[in-house]
Amino acid sequence: MSDLRLEQAKQWLGKHFSHFEIHNLAGDASFRRYFRISTAEENYVLMDAPPEKEDVTPFVQIGDWLAQHQLRVPKIIIRDQHQGFLLLEDFGDVTWSVYHEKNHVIDPLFTDALEQLHRLQAAPNTLKLPCFGTTRMQRECDLYLDWYLPHIHGLTPNPAQRQAFHQVLQPLLKKIHGLPQAAVHLDYHSRNLMVPKNGLPLGIIDFQDAVVGPVTYDLASLLYDCYQDYPETERRHWSKHFFTNLNTKYKEKFQDFEVWHRAVRLTSLQRHIKVLGIFARLAHRDGKTQFLDEIPLTHQHCMQELQALSLQIPLLNA
Known part of the structure; x- marks a missing residue:
């Protein structure tokens, strides 16, 4: 200011x-x-x-x-x-992230966050929220090419490299867009969920960019948080908990939990590609260099997702 x-x-x-x-x-x-x-x-x-x-x-x-x-x-x-x-x-100063750093048990936070997320997905779209489609997903992933690779790795992709990246990524984005659609917060993670002094439920902030998008998106943001590194067993536990209580109209679109969780991880991959670009842009365009510290864990998540999904995407292992 x-x-x-x-x-x-x-x-x-x-x-x-x-x-x-x-x-x-x-x-x-x-x-x-x-x-x-x-x-x-x-x-x-x-x-x-x-x-x-x-x-x-x-x-x-x-x-x-x-x-x-x-x-x-x-x-x-x-x-x-x-x-x-x-x-x-004023919800106070204790984000989920700060609460977790103090070694508090976070199971009640997960339970509450997932309950609120189910309520969000059940809410009718009376606001006519914008659609989170493949064009937008592609534009977000291009931030990786335009900011992360040049500014973090000194690599400016040529047209042929960009085309190869898009050629492999586009079918994956279409799969994500083909998932059941619901209201999406779009940044549902440990720094946007507050633990108020008077206790749960969690306070939710930074929701102004809400869209209609994949039913997996907010869960992927929470479980595969760019700022947290939960054990995969814990992520699967909460993913299964969420899937078990998923609205029938969404749940019936998935053959079983394994299909569901693979979709969560694929959604997370798109988000992490985007976020790597955003962190680089925040640091090098906007001078918010603190976001450079968040890149290693985000990149680690990205590599783990590629391995879990048995995917190879040109330029993504930089």
Whole structure:
């Protein structure tokens, strides 16, 4: 937030509170910034989304929709969509990731996250969420070619190499797109799930990019998290738990659990290819070099998926 933007925020807050303190919170991978607002009565989170760069309307609309279907998202206390300011319920500082780092038992978190995910998938698409199709998946995977390979490995793929990459990847993307479709959070992982001070259910954040996409997508994001490395036995356990309780209209499309779990891993592969490109872009275009630290584990996941699926994709073993 620039000094001018900060002053605008203080003036806006001053219309609602006679006294408050404002403290920086960590930002995310967008132009949005977050601040903790402390008053005598309560703490809040201020979302600053500069209107010329970020539109808060999707956050507001999707948040209201999720709350209607019993997902725990932050309540909007005060909103000014024109200026790009939202004052939100404060879930605290403990993400799933932080909670896990403190060696707490995370089984209850998985149970709750999967229950909320089932509710999300059961929600009717009254918002007409956009479709997460093969064109978008391909565009996301191209971030690997355009950012990860040149900036991390010093390799700029030539047209023939790009074509070979696309030729092998395209049928896989069509398989993913052919899976049953449901509402998808799109970033359902350990840094976007909060453990509030008053306990479960988990608080869900960063949901403004929700789409309609593969029923496997959010589970893949959670189990094959770019920031976590769970044992495969644990992933399979929770995948089976989720599959057992899957809505019949989705479940009947899969022959058995093994077919389901292979689809989860294939979905995860597409996501990790994308994320490698995003991390490289965040570091080298946006100056957020901390994301370089997340690349090794994401790359490791990617290689494990290729092995588990018995796949070879040109340029992907870089």
